[in-house]
Amino acid sequence: KAGVTQTPRYLIKTRGQQVTLSCSPISGHRSVSWYQQTPGQGLQFLFEYFSETQRNKGNFPGRFSGRQFSNSRSEMNVSTLELGDSALYLCASSLGSAGELFFGEGSRLTVL
Amino acid sequence: AQSVSQHNHHVILSEAASLELGCNYSYGGTVNLFWYVQYPGQHLQLLLKYFSGDPLVKGIKGFEAEFIKSKFSFNLRKPSVQWSDTAEYFCAAAEGNNRLAFGKGNQVVVIP
Numbered sequence: 001k002a003g004v005t006q007t008p009r010y011l012i013k014t015r016g017q018q019v020t021l022s023c024s025p026i027s028g029h030r031s032v033s034w035y036q037q038t039p040g041q042g043l044q045f046l047f048e049y050f051s052e053t054q055r056n057k058g059n060f061p062g063r064f065s066g067r068q069f070s071n072s073r074s075e076m077n078v079s080t081l082e083l084g085d086s087a088l089y090l091c092a093s094s095l096g097s098a099g100e101l102f103f104g105e106g107s108r109l110t111v112l
Numbered sequence: 113a114q115s116v117s118q119h120n121h122h123v124i125l126s127e128a129a130s131l132e133l134g135c136n137y138s139y140g141g142t143v144n145l146f147w148y149v150q151y152p153g154q155h156l157q158l159l160l161k162y163f164s165g166d167p168l169v170k171g172i173k174g175f176e177a178e179f180i181k182s183k184f185s186f187n188l189r190k191p192s193v194q195w196s197d198t199a200e201y202f203c204a205a206a207e208g209n210n211r212l213a214f215g216k217g218n219q220v221v222v223i224p
Contacts, residue, residue, distance in 0.1 A: 003155075033210050043202065043214035056211040090156065092210070098163060099144045099206030103156040 002026065004104035006091050012110045018079040021107045025072050025093030031055075032074040033101060034066060037088040046089075049074055050097075078109075086111045114139045114207045118215035126223050127195055133188040133218045135203030144206035145186040147177055148214075151199045159201070162186060173197070195224045 005024040013019050025032050033056075034046040045058040049068035066076040072093075078085055088108050092101035119134040137143060147159040160171025167179040177188045186203060200219050204212040 031210050033212075035212075035214075042216045043204075043212075045207075045211050045213070048210050050209070055209055058211070092156075094210050097209045099146060099204070099210055099212055100158060100161060101148075101156075101210060101212065102158075103148075105155045 004091055004093050004102055006089075006104035006107050008107060009105065010108050010110075012112060013081050014112050015081055015083060017081050018077060019081060019109060020075055020077045021089055021091075021109075023074045023076075023091030023093075023104060025074070025091075026095075026102055029093035029095050029102070030072055031094040031097065032068055032072060033092045033094070034074070034076050035090040035092065036060075037090055037106070038086075043090070046076065081111045083111050085109065114143070114205045114213040116203050116205050116213050116215040118201075118203050118218055121216065121218060123218055123220045124223065125193060125220070128192050129222075131188075131190045131193045131197070131220065133201055133203075133220070135186045135188065135215060136184050137186065137203075137205040137213075138184065139205065139207075145177075145179060146204045146206070146212070147171065147175070147186075147188050148202045148204060149199050150202070151196075156202070159188070193220075193222050195222050198222045 031050045033048040048056040063079045068074045088106040090106045092103045115138045145162045149159045202217045203215040
């Protein structure tokens with residue numbers, strides 16, 4: 001069974017640009033969550049989508065947004081990038097709603 | 113909001129030594145608790161979980177964790193570590209659905 005796939009794996013952007021990250025969940029998983037991982041703040045919850053609806057949202061500014069498609073694939077977008085947005089963005093999928101997550105390898109974003 | 117704290121961020125020990133990593137969470141009600149592990153160069157994966165029932169839960173690779181409700185703790189243990197246990201370990205608590213609050217992690221290095 002294929003795992004969670006995230007693309008791109010690495011990307012470099014400059015301040016003010018926007019970025020879109022993609023996540024393909026494990027087949028059959030309808031929940032997709034996104035997390036930001038940084039050395040200082042650790043792992044922080046961004047949002048969760050279930051059946052194309054945002055079910056939970058973390059404490060991030062409106063520049064961070066996401067969506068989920070009918071095939072459960074998800075994208076997250078960050079607009080007007082800031083230096084502090086440099087991080088590893090992790091996507092996780094789940095079959096249920098109890099917190100048992102399957103993570104992808106992440107997309108490492110560097111903002112210059 | 114739920115918060116999770118982990119102690120002794122960096123742990124160095126020799127093979128065959130015992131390992132115990134502390135984890136405390138803040139929410140006093142029903143809570144699902146997890147330990148996730150990230151081996152070098154790999155993605156985050158679930159080590160073990162506690163939902164209810166027996167407070168001593170066993171996970172993969174000989175790990176176990178004990179839930180102590182009165183202490184708001186969910187400590188991870190392994191009686192005898194191996195070099196392959198070198199990894200970063202994260203404790204997490206579910207805040208609702210698949211929204212997890214993670215601790216800052218424990219970097220564990222096992223010396224052969």
